[in-house]
Amino acid sequence: MAHFLIFTTVLALVSVVHSQCGSGTPNAMVAGSGSSFTATKGSSTVYTGSDYRAAIQAAVDSISSGQRVSVMASGSIGASTITISSGKIFEGCGTINVGNRAGHGAIESLNTQGVQIPYLTMTGNPYFGLRFYGTRDLTLGKITMNLSGGLGIRFDRDAAANSNVKMDVISVTGAGSHAVETWNIDGLTINQVIARNVGESGLLLQKTTNAKVGLVDGNNVATGTGYATFRMANNNGQNPNGNYNTNVYIDKVVSRGGGRGIFCVSQSGGVVIESVDLANNGNNAILIENCYNVSIRGGTVNGGGEVRLAARSEFPNNRDIWITLTVNSNTVRESPCGENTNWTLSGSASKSIC
Template sequence: MVHLSLLATLVATVSLVQAQCGSGTPAAKVTGSGSSFTATKGSTNVYTGSDYRAAIQAALDSISSGQRVSVIASGSIGANTITISSGKIFEGCGTINVGNKSGRGAIESLNTQGVQIPYLTMTGNPYFGLRFYGTKDLVLGKITMNLSGGLGIRFDRDNPGSTNVKMDTISVTGAGSHAVETWNIDGLTITSVIAKNVGESGLLLQKTTNAKVGLVDGNNVGAGTGYATFRMANNNGQLASGAYTTNVFIDKVVSRGGGRGVFCVSQSGGVEIKAIDLASNGNNAILIENCYGVKINGGTVSGGGEVRISARTEFPNTKDISITATVNDNTVRESPCADNSTWKISGNAKLSIC
């Protein structure tokens, strides 16, 4: 029932973004190129000039909740920030090139409700490409980031949390940090996160509960680091009651090369991963460390770093772990022993388990 419910939710999410970018009659548009841009609301001109960011912000500021802005033009906003307020729909149909503004997102929506970004193509080296906190009913559609550094999508740690966040397909290449990093979300649905040549994690979930993710796919993610294609940390999946009842559901994790494949750490858990496909990871293919209530229900591990259950002494011991997988040309190790661990391992891996 969980996966049927996930499918229905994902279909609903995709339906919000299936129309072509800029189609129909948006309330406002940004057109132009080079050093000449025009923002119009209906037949009214709200900006003309050389500042691409100013044109976009003028278009956004001109519309009301429930209305849509389509940015048809491509250009660069420099080391600046575009702000989206409640209820507004923002489509980036052109390519938005961005710079690095310390501690800020190139595009932000903070303490808002009902914001939608159905389409976005971003290039550049942002501090954060997209930055959020305190959002309710946020919808991100088809987001493509071809970056030369920075972090893709960030939900803040030290600001109000978010509820009911939906994402369709998030594709991030070239980020120096994480492709997608969440903090403090209750209710998260993602169709897929596709990360390539990313410096840290593909999808990093922290203090996030009631999450449903279709696919996490990483290629050369977190090379030379302890990060992973899919990482859970900092009490992720721990419910308000303190329990680790399963509430984070991942259909599939695919990882090639890079650092770790799957990594759960620092009192996280309450997660079920339906299938894995991990190969040639440069660090642990799987590492479960001080986590509770973790299920991996099947799939394959080929070569790479070992599959391991471990624990540090500063947290309660790892507990209630179940891993089913075919593991070849690798080692499966449990040290120290977890409380209530279940292994169902096939393949030629060397086993050193409790």
Template sequence: MTQLATLLTAVLAIASGVQAQCGGNNPHATVSGSGSSFRTARGSAQLYSGSDYRAAIQAGLDGISAGQRLSVLASGSIGAGTITLASGKIFEGCGTINVGNRAGRGAIEIQNVNDVQIPFLTMTGNPYFGLRISGTRNLKLGKLNFNLSGGLAIRFDRDAAMNYQVEMDTITVTGAGSHAVETWNIDGLRINAVIARNVGECGLLLQNTRNAWVGLVDGVNVATGNGYATFRMANENGKLANGRYDANVYIDKVVSRGGGRGIFCVSRSGGVVIKDIDLASNGNNAILVENCYNFSIRGGVINGGGEVRLSARSEFPNNKDIWITARVDGTTVREQPCGENTNFSISGNARQQLC
């Protein structure tokens, strides 16, 4: 690369960073105010003025067109209400949005729409679902922070339409009682990072999701005292439309400290390549593989915690085509029952009970 090209790349990167500031670069509409006084404006036109924070946000979303952006500059509480996004809308939560719990519903819902973007969001409270999503195309989620006292942060619905081409940048979740990110029914998923801290169930849970790439899953004190995991695949995750389990789910790195399980593959999932792992002091299995197919861990370390285990339930076909390469210290590696074409390359002081 020439010096000029290098300089141009750097300038473009800086410009992109400036444009990416929440609320910057002249949004089409804004929500401002505080306390019990909020104002929603689109240019010089006033769309809302009053004490209802949720109504102020919804008025802004309803008042912009596809391809336009609403920046919520104010902080406030929507209570147990729901914000809904239509196709093509760009929604930025620059303030802190506090939410309540509405049974079976999301504080923000994105359903049966295309080309929605949420570049920034900070959410607090105890939602049933922070974001509830289904039936989308070309959904883009950016830097989203959930500092919760319970609930589930991001949920793609199980009994609903497929989602196609979903992108997430960095999702940071603290204090969720359930999962940080739970997916169902996605074809085409890219996530830079899921960072979970003190989360009750999974950090990232993938279900019936294929053609996926995740850069990092990082969990501390995730799934303590239960059978979930920092990273879990279940319910035919990675199964392609033709019924095969060719590799199509790629995870660059999983980091897990404490909590319950580190990595868990179950219920006819697979087609996954995990490039690197760093697991320590997990209170349940460091890794559990149960009725999975074409599952590969290419390298990394496990230090203490629960055992690395290959097991199987009788109602599903046994494990098949498993590769695990890792350094394992301070715990055991056990295969029971024997799977089909299982391959281990284990270093360290682990006690091994393999077929």
């Protein structure tokens, strides 16, 4: 648990910079309700009117790098976008309701450095709740999304890469797609991802290296799909030199019901999962398919779909797999046989392994 303790300490230091949302003296604020909103910077009014999004954007635009804006008012921005530029600190202390703007986030920060979102509460049905690419030193704190569809947090696939991204506690309920989906991050630290009633993945890592995650906790995630509470895909964990030396560390994955619990696929790996607690998953409790240097070091699987090592013909077979588990009321199957597969199994599960 050393990795978890070290990195949650770092996140704790980040999250207590402002002990409460809107505390102290923010450089800018948004107040109001209903159809009347006012954005102020210090003693100056930068917006007054009925447009909640315009009030927020005016407040954000009024501050400089290193300054903080606190949105105290609740309201709806509709199918539009709030944009945060480099160095700014954005606190969503009220509840921001959002609509669906195709291909965009309700809140975006693109090609930026040093942006912080210590607090945010979001509702609605966004295309993406938060959208990022090309970020450096991005910090997300306590992010709560109670959604009726859409995708929670997205780092774009076909865009500039990201580095040194930190997240504290990300809680997503009701997303139709993923709670958190990453692409192209080098250096990712997450305290917790809590996913409830989410249509696809809880945490999906893709082409992400040097990642450290405390907890991924999913309940009714990925029901009826091929996704999982925790999924790695598309060369996740592959180092720039092509090898799969361990660089992704996950302390614990908890999954109840839904679809798969854990899924590693499409030439991903370089990962250690210290502990799992999986029960009654509607698809594979664990599926490892064409992955390399994967270690699951302990925990339990109770019922649900089988624990499976598999392979597609278009990618090299599994290799360097270490699985230590207690598996009950289930089956464990390896087909085809991987290269250097190491099983340490207990419990009542039937086994068909190499």
